[in-house]
Amino acid sequence: MTPTITLLPHALPTCPNARLVLFAMRRMGAHGLADARAAHAIFTDFGQSFRRPLVLMRALMSDLAHSAEGTIAIAPCCCARMTPAEAALITILARIETAPDSARFLMADLLGTRRVEGTLMSAAALAAAFADEGRPVVG
Template sequence: MTTAPNSSSAPTSPSRYSASLPNPMPDDPNRRLLLFAFRRMGAHGLKDAHAASALFQAFGQDFRRPLLLMRTMMADLAHNATCPITIAPCCCMRMTASEATILTIVDRAETAPDSARLLLGDLIGLRRPDGVLASITAVASAFADAGRPLTP
C-alpha cells in the first residue's frame, strides 16, 4: 500500500466505484440514448418523463414505437429477473457490468441470437429468456427502423 504525500499516513487505493463501474461509456450517440433511457426507467419507473423526452427529441414524431418497446423491455427485464441488474446514475460516464452486458445483448440479438440468449440468461438468472430477448430485439429493430441503429 502506498500513502499520499503530505497526508497523515492514510492509505490510497483505487476508488471503490471504479470496481463497480468497469466499462467506459459507449461512443455511439444511439447507444448512449438507449443507455440513458435504460438508466432513467430503471431508476425512476417506466413512465419517466426525462426518458420519454429524450426519446421524443431523438426520434421526433416517430418516438412512440421506441418508447413503447423500451418500456416493454424494461418491464420484461424487471418481471423476469431473478437477480439484481445494477445500473449507474444517468450522469455517470462509466457503465456497470450489467449495463455493458445489456448493450452486448442488443448487439448480438439479431446477428448471434444464441449468444445473446446465453448472456441474457446469465444476466437475469433465467434458463429460457426468449420472451425478454424478443423485447430486446424489438427495441434494437425500432431504433434501426427510425434511423438510429445501435451499432457497436
C-alpha cells in the same frame, strides 16, 4: 472503499444510439417506466417516430424487471461508466440480429435464468425499432 473502476468497469458506449438506450434504461430503472426525461430524450431523438421505440423500451424494462432472478445493477445517469449489467444489455441489443446465440447467452447470464425468450424478443423488437429508424444500436 472500493474504487469506481471496480464498480463501473465499462466505458460508456461511443454509439449515440446506445447512449440513448443507456440513458432511458437508467431513468426508467430509477424513476419508473413513465419517466418524463426518458420519454423526452427519445422524443427529441426520434421526433414524430418516437412512439414505437418508447413503448418498446418500456416493455423491455418491464420484462427485465419481471424476469430477473436477482438485481440488475444500474448506475445513476450522471455516471461516465457502465455497470457489467448495463454493458451486457447494450451488447445484447447490438448482437440480437447478427449473433442471436451470443445475445441469448448474455441475456441468460443477465437474468440468472434459462427462460429468456420473452425478454429476448423484447430486446429484439427494441433493437429493430431503432434500426428501422436508421439508428442501430452498436455495442
